[in-house]
Amino acid sequence: MRQVIVVDYEFCSGCHSCEIACQQEHGLSPDKFGIKLTQIGPDQLSETRWQYEFLPIPTDRCDRCAERQAAGKLPTCVQHCQAGCLHIGAQEEFTELMKKQKVVMFS
Template sequence: MADYSNYGLLIDYKYCDNCGSCVVACQEEKGLAADQYGIKVFEKGPWKKDDATMEDGWDWDYIPVPTDRCDMCAERLDAGKKPMCVKHCLTFCMDYGPIEVLAKKAADLGEKVAIYKVR
């Protein structure tokens, strides 16, 4: 297995809609039970938007966060494939790669971006 210690996951969470596909894909790939997670989506909100009307007055953020079980699907990376969470993200808000590359990409994406260095 190659060394992925300088790799991470980038999540542009302004686009995450809490569909859960990353969670389920990870659980299936790793054989985890329903209450075990390699990645888990956390909800932040609701909060009232500053310039909101009643119809669109509230906002939420959904933030996928890798857990200590995440190894970024190292076996898949060895085979030239994407991590399961990245592959199955329906909003394409996840990416993976070397931390330096992700940091440059994050700088272009805006403020609702997180980079996670996984073990």
């Protein structure tokens, strides 16, 4: 079964815990990332409405912590996500969730 990381971006607080945990787990230098937090906004959409969101995006360096998963552990970004908005599982598990919520799937 194909494992994917799903981000419920409605709840990402932009804390960078996923980035830091990944860098430490894999010994990456401060300018290298396995997952990178992207900021959208702040953009004023109307007089009373603003868009200010964060979206963690796995990079090409991400192997979904294959060694950790082989040992029965969660990927480090998922384990250390302070907002609890990162999840991992089989792609099929998240199909219904994607229809109902604001989530993005990365394989």
